Amino acid sequence: MIRYRLDVADAHAHLFRVTLTIAEPAVEQGLSLPVWIPGSYLVREFARHLSQLEARQGTRAVRLVQHDKSSWVAHCEGRGALTVSYSVYAFDTSVRAAYLDASRGFFNGTSVFLRVQGREAEPQQLVLGTLPRGWQVATALPAVGACFEAADFDELVDHPVELGRFWRGSFQAAGVTHEFVVAGALPGFDGERLLADSRRICETQIAFWHGTPGRGSGKPPFQRYLFLLNAVEDGYGGLEHRASTALIANRRDLPRTGMKAASEGYATLLGLISHEYFHTWNVKRLRPAEFARYDYTRENYTELLWFFEGFTSYYDDLLLLRAGLIDVPRYLKLLARSINNVRATPGRAVQSVAQASFDAWVKYYRPDENTVNATVSYYALGSLVGLALDLTLRGEGRGSLDEVMRGLWARSGAAAARAEGRPAVRGAGGGPIDEADIAAVLQEVGGRSYEAELASWVHGSADLPLEPLLEGLGIVWQEETATLAQRLGARVTDAGGQLKLQAVMRGGAAEKAGLAAGDELLALDGWRIRKLDDLAALGAFERPLPLLAARDQRLLELSLPNAQVHGPVALSVDAQAPAEALVRRAGWLANGA
CATH class of the missing domain: 2.30.42.10 (PDZ domain)
Structure with missing residues (x-):
């Protein structure tokens, strides 16, 4: 058992103190802190916030030698337990790292827990030390007595922890408990509205992947789920985890008591909730083959972020519509915004969305004044690739992207079961995939090869044929005056x-x-x-x-000079579309069938 104890050492100085205990360490026991956090593709050098590292075996000081920017070697004697303690400066308000002040604490394990090299597959235990008076704890890590336990290091660091005084509430979706924790909300925050709307999102997505109870497996791949929302003056973002998500949003975007229609800000927040929850399947379980095992010491490259981030971006707002939380005009407005963002990016003609995925580590998270000319967002363009494939399948009357996603879930689950020598379980899925798997399931659903589309839309830089595809489902494409x-x-x-x-x-x-x-x-x-x-x-x-x-x-x-350029696109429903287009449009927007 690898054991971590985390204490609030000095809230005003923003310092956690971590004590790591290793039973029977190696003679030269390696330790390292991750340099990145899965889901955010940038080397963030978390080790720069560590200080005052000390190591002991009993009463004897152990020589601790730094090997590189984020790893150390403890020179041990005998098999006595090794104790390593260190301070972590925590003042990052994002969802990616760690934060601590007198009112709130938050951390991801990748920012605070040294990895015990060679012992990552062992059970890991977390003990939280004495907390300030009145503070609560929220995490999806399983509690065992006064401790939290994880099966291995990957599981330990895939569960963020919220500390402090916060609002919390819960709901049931498909028979599974979902909890919501909100820190920093203004007076008048309508927590019941947030719970009710989040429940509709979760039920819609569980049905998307597993069918409704009685018509499929109906159960998500987790025992409970936790939303951690930090409401701030100005901020937006989220990071997915296997049974939870960390969110940050403008506190004025939270629902207010008495609010009737969803404000633009609240609709954006619901879209964020939908996006991160969809990731529970698409990237946390169904994942790139390159992410089968994370390497926490360096960049982990894949060309598939257009699928895992882009298709998640395609479905986040679409599933809000299907859940009845936004109407068709608002959805088409959001879709047009995505189209216009890509059309306003000259870099789409320079770099394919597959290349943009691979270069995320040096381009997407490090924007500069030339980024718009050099690359394209795999979120935005990837979502439009998902749209184009979905509308192509529907227009040909051969199925939908919904069926492709479920097919990939089942295919990867069966492959994972075979690899592990266990029988496949109906409804269970999720495992590593590559682009060949995507192409194969597209062909299974569509009845033909889609290699040409993948070559052009994913690996090429030509514009997507969105206008005729949308018009084929009775959506009017109108170009407005350029800004x-x-x-x-x-x-x-x-x-x-x-x-x-x-x-x-x-x-x-x-x-x-x-x-x-x-x-x-x-x-x-x-x-x-x-x-x-x-x-x-x-x-x-x-x-x-x-x-x-x-x-x-x-x-x-x-x-x-004078300039004649394309203006933004506006989308609307064509009420006079042919009957066949109306049926396909209803299947796309209303229920996915």
């Missing part, structure tokens, strides 16, 4: 009366004029400009006009 930012070909801020460029799009009017990120636009055609609307008032883009800009305290005399 000023689109016509300028730049991302712009105009705070404080200064019109500054954040990014310049490849091939746009701003780039052709010679502008660069960081430039300030001062005057057009001899007139001072202070906000983007001034460009329209002065007739920009209708003919070339003289432009005065500033860069690094120097004035630039340029010419802003």
Whole structure:
């Protein structure tokens, strides 16, 4: 048994103290802290927050030698238990690391627990030391007496822990207890509304994967589930785990007592809940073959994030619609936003979504002023690949992407059972897959090969044929007037009366004029400009006009060319669509059939 004890050492200094006890250590016992957390594909160097490492066997000090940035070797004598203690600075308010102050604590195991090399497969035990008065504990880790226990290191670090004073409530979905914990909510927060809406999300997704009770297995692959939500002044994000998720959201987006229709902010929060819950199946269990075993010491590369993140992004809002939490016009508005985000990314013609998946470690999580020109979001474009495949299958009358997802779940589960020498269980699934598995199940469902589509849409950089696919299901595609930012070909801020460029799009009017990120636009055609609307008032883009800009305290005399560009897309329902299209549209939007 590997045993960890975590104490709140100094809340005002944001310090946890961790004590690790290893029975019968190796003579040269290796220890290391993960450099990344699964689900967030960036090397984050958590070890930079460790300090005051000490090691002992009984009363004898043990020499602890640092091997590299995140690993150490303890030089032991005999087989007596090794105790290693260290401090962890915890002041990261995100869902990825650890946080501690006088009112709240939170941690992911990857940020605080040294991995005992060679002993990762052994049971791991967590003991929480004395906590500040009135603090509660929330985690999905199984409790055994006064301890929490995990089967191995992977399970230990896949269960975040929330500490402090928080609101908590629960509901049943498919006979399984789901608990919600909310820290930082404003007075007037409607917890019952959040529970009721989350229950509808969970029931819809369990039915998606397993069928409803009595018509399929109906049971999710966990015994209980926990949502951990940190409500803050300004923040948004989530990180999936096998039986829980950590969420962060603007506290003003939480439902308020007396609120009738869901606000835009609350709908966004529900979409986040839907996204992270869907990951319970798609990436935590059904997962890339490269993630069959995590390597916590380095980047773990895969080209399949377009599927695991992108298809999850496709289904998060669609399943809100099917759960009755948003209506069709709102769903189509959200879908159009995704389409417009991709269309506004020149990088989609430079890098395929498979390449973007592989390069997540150096591109997606490290954006700069050229990111929009160099790569594309595997979330956004991946979701549209899912849409294109779904509508193609439905348009051909051969099934749906829903059936593909369930087919992959069953296929991977059967393969995992064979590999482990155990009988497959009906309804059980989840295991490593690769792109060949995706192609095979697509062919099983669709009755033909979809290799051409995968080659073009996933490994190529051509635009997806979304307009005809949507129109085939009775959805009207209408291109609206381009915005000023689109016509300028730049991302712009105009705070404080200064019109500054954040990014310049490849091939746009701003780039052709010679502008660069960081430039300030001062005057057009001899007139001072202070906000983007001034460009329209002065007739920009209708003919070339003289432009005065500033860069690094120097004035630039340029010419802003005219520009004709595509505007944003708006989607709506075609009430006069053919009957066959109406049936397929209803199956897509209403129930997935």
